[in-house]
Amino acid sequence: MTQLVTTEEMQELDQYTMTTIGLSEDVLIERAALAALDVLGAGAYDLSNVLVLVGLGNNGADGIALARLLHQLHIPVSLQFVGNANKAKPAVKHQLQIAEACGVPRSEKSDFKQASLIIDAIFGTGLNKDLPEGLQKMVKAANHIESTVVALDLPTGVNGTTGQIMGAALKAKTTISFGFIKAGVTENPGKKSAGQVLVKDIGIVVPEDFQFSIKEQ
Ligand SMILES: NC(=O)C1=CN([C@@H]2O[C@H](COP(=O)(O)OP(=O)(O)OC[C@H]3O[C@@H](n4cnc5c(N)ncnc54)[C@H](O)[C@@H]3O)[C@@H](O)[C@H]2O)[C@@H](O)CC1
Numbered sequence: 161m162t163q164l165v166t167t168e169e170m171q172e173l174d175q176y177t178m179t180t181i182g183l184s185e186d187v188l189i190e191r192a193a194l195a196a197l198d199v200l201g202a203g204a205y206d207l208s209n210v211l212v213l214v215g216l217g218n219n220g221a222d223g224i225a226l227a228r229l230l231h232q233l234h235i236p237v238s239l240q241f242v243g244n245a246n247k248a249k250p251a252v253k254h255q256l257q258i259a260e261a262c263g264v265p266r267s268e269k270s271d272f273k274q275a276s277l278i279i280d281a282i283f284g285t286g287l288n289k290d291l292p293e294g295l296q297k298m299v300k301a302a303n304h305i306e307s308t309v310v311a312l313d314l315p316t317g318v319n320g321t322t323g324q325i326m327g328a329a330l331k332a333k334t335t336i337s338f339g340f341i342k343a344g345v346t347e348n349p350g351k352k353s354a355g356q357v358l359v360k361d362i363g364i365v366v367p368e369d370f371q372f373s374i375k376e377q
């Protein structure tokens with residue numbers, strides 16, 4: 161049986177786990193990164209030159225933590241910010257400080273063709289409007305090259321509740337869902353962008369009386 165969630169429900173469960181239960185945001189980010197590392201380490205991906213595309217919210221924080229874990233395993237990896245890092249959420253800045261202290265390389269502009277694997281950590285459940293035009297262009301260019309993309313939580317540009325494409329969406333080979341699969345990756349067109357969808361436990365706690373809006377399937 162699989163329980164699907166809307167993005168609003170996932171945000172509510174994230175908040176409950178942090179605020180009521182008391183698991184810190186850092187713990188959840190680290191667990192998300194470890195869960196992704198688990199998937200990448202299983203052997204199905206070319207890890208010879210990994211590029212992590214990082215957004216300004218917690219999806220980006222997951223990506224930075226993953227880059228650090230890869231770097232510590234001596235896997236060639238670099239981080240590229242999408243947007244102005246100075247405007248990033250505090251969790252992103254914190255993860256960036258740690259990554260920099262560990263010597264994780266940053267690249268300003270990358271040739272997607274040279275990456276053996278692209279990690280999509282640009283947007284997750286926080287996406288609430290169409291991607292900015294510049295990012296839409298970048299996404300379309302990446303899709304054109306047909307690079308192998310692994311999306312963290314959601315492919316960037318897919319509405320996690322409805323599966324609608326918000327301007328443009330990165331086409332992933334695999335999407336690693338944290339906690340629960342978001343309904344949007346089970347409905348076209350989002351489903352097509354998500355590729356193979358996996359779900360990984362990161363320690364999200366569900367209140368006993370929580371009512372999911374989608375029936376378990
Ligand atoms: N505590 C948490 O909230 C956790 C979040 N996690 C990760 O964080 C993600 C959610 O993080 P966030 O809520 O920070 O959101 P995102 O990282 O998905 O997006 C970042 C922010 O961008 C802004 N935004 C939305 N649409 C935009 C657009 N079209 N153009 C420009 N800016 C836009 C919003 O303010 C949004 O909060 C999850 O998908 C998951 O990967 C996990 O680390 C587990 C814990």
Ligand SMILES: [K+]
Pocket residue numbers: 219280281282283284311312313314315316
């Ligand atoms: K993503």
